[in-house]
Amino acid sequence: MLYDFYYENPTRIHFGKNSLDALKNELNNYGKKVLLVYGGGSIKKIGLYDEVINILNAANKEIYECSGITPNPRYKDMMRGVKLIEDNNIDLILAVGGGSVIDCAKGMSVSMGLKDPFKDLWLDFKDVTKNNVPVGAILTMTGTGSECNGGSVITDEDRMLKKGRVFPPHVYPKFAILNPEYTYTVSKYQMVSGIFDIFSHLMEQYFSGNDENVSDYLIEGLMKTLIKSTKEALKDPKNYEARSNIMWTSSLALNTLVGCGKEQDWEVHSIEHQLSAYTDCAHGMGLAAISVPYYKYIYKYGIDKFVRFAKNVWDIDISNLTKEEAALKGIEALANYIKESKMVYKISELGATEEMLHDIAYSCDLGGAYKKLNHEEILEILKAAY
């Protein structure tokens, strides 16, 4: 059964090889002052920085820049952007990069005038006004879905906290430009990390509920696309078919659509957020290392869905298996996918030390769908993932 839900997604998507052509028209919707937000040099290396600057200049925009946004974007970097916005009355924040850059841009968009936005918005969950500065996104890495949702995960190093907040639709990027070719030069490590982030988004929405509804069927379709495309992209990172399918799957996995009418889990993300607050690991790799121990821990509480996962997602012939066997076969297939795709399988490889595990476990937010875990149980999972 679908629970009552509200769905709205106002982001305009320009997808494909020629999608940057749409920027010119999009810029017409906003005032003169544009804050360009980006990370390190990668957008310069692929020539995208110059292209964007040329389009902005041709549109007579005043360009401000906030660069150096890192993976696991830092609160202090976000606040550099907020200051630029406040000092210069910015009309549009143009985020060029991956999920970290876009998350950070959304954070800037809603933080003006606040003394301690991290506390107000990410810890105390205060409402945001509709006077936020509009954000546009040009995506160069896939995984987070940040280009078409309200998510913003920010790491405050002083507080040793990485916290996610989902802002309402008026904070979503107004437009997103998705050219799969921009993702060609991302390292294989980053590529598969992003892919597992997508896969985890799908699982965390899938593993809840005991009925079969349309959202579950959609999620299975996205998972199958991803499994197929991962193999192709690993073989040839410039396989446009694979990269375009991964890119669009990434957006669809977390534009809030496939979670409609469903309870959701998100405990793996909660655990990973603290894992990377302590280790600064690649987000998707953290998820990959936690997922198998996590699902082995909780599958008994939602076993029918895990049986379905084995059959519908991994094409496992379950006709002669017990539910228990079928469910475990599905999780085993997931484990093999992680290993074969060269994702990280152990948190020890991500810089976690035995001493950290307790603190990570006890600083996680508690969530979960089939099973609500306590901190002690999370510690057990972390030990199994170590």
Next chain:
Amino acid sequence: MLYDFYYENPTRIHFGKNSLDALKNELNNYGKKVLLVYGGGSIKKIGLYDEVINILNAANKEIYECSGITPNPRYKDMMRGVKLIEDNNIDLILAVGGGSVIDCAKGMSVSMGLKDPFKDLWLDFKDVTKNNVPVGAILTMTGTGSECNGGSVITDEDRMLKKGRVFPPHVYPKFAILNPEYTYTVSKYQMVSGIFDIFSHLMEQYFSGNDENVSDYLIEGLMKTLIKSTKEALKDPKNYEARSNIMWTSSLALNTLVGCGKEQDWEVHSIEHQLSAYTDCAHGMGLAAISVPYYKYIYKYGIDKFVRFAKNVWDIDISNLTKEEAALKGIEALANYIKESKMVYKISELGATEEMLHDIAYSCDLGGAYKKLNHEEILEILKAAY
């Protein structure tokens, strides 16, 4: 491979048993004068008319009414609404009903000030301005997806033409209220007609292209949901799980999402439009009667997709079959689904006469994906469907 695409869907969806509660807040976004558009008495019978009137009165709206919109909505009825809008400066068109009512409301929304809107907009495809009157929708029948797209199919009886036009996103309903319980009292005939309309929307987007992309996987998921839910809803029309899945699948099948990056077919719809211009048949039933002969005619030109259809949608074990055999098994499964669901299988049962066939065939728009048909070939298909 995904072709370059643009995607935008601004419709706000309120879904579920309590979704009408959202109307009050939605009304705050618009001025005082509301034109209520609906069909016959069914919304009065289920008490929805009174509920809506009460909410409008409580919000101090001035209510105007345009009722009597029929299935295959007529141009002359649409023009009654246009006159009411022009005479009274309507601020919001509130469509309460199924796809016909909403299609008609969208037509009204864009037709002010034109002398012959049918010619300008549905035949000559002139652009529409952004000054259209906003539309809101409360859905009582599923099938068309009209509640969250720009489609508007209008029948001009004088010209003997039923023509569809897809308007841009600013014409989409601003909000749609979807309560599956409103669909309980629709007759079984109308219910399965709507269901096949959905199925046809999915097939007409699916049967194109020779690769496997995310849109194809999504469509398969929606088809599987629909097949499962059809059985449940036929057994018990008040099965909320089934009706809620059908309702949301209907929206997702034609909110333009699953067609992203794909070539599309739509020839079955073209043929049906003229079939019902001549017979006034239920749209979905017309589609059901045409589909099997149509797909038997074209499957050779896209055989791999038809093999995939058999395997992924109908769970047919194709391991010992030739491609030809597998493809035909899939179409046979479709035929069985139509018959078992008590949909109409022959256009003769819909009022078509042998004499009509030639005129129907030669008045169809020509489209198609795997195979572009000429009028003579369409006539052959109609004969096979007769």
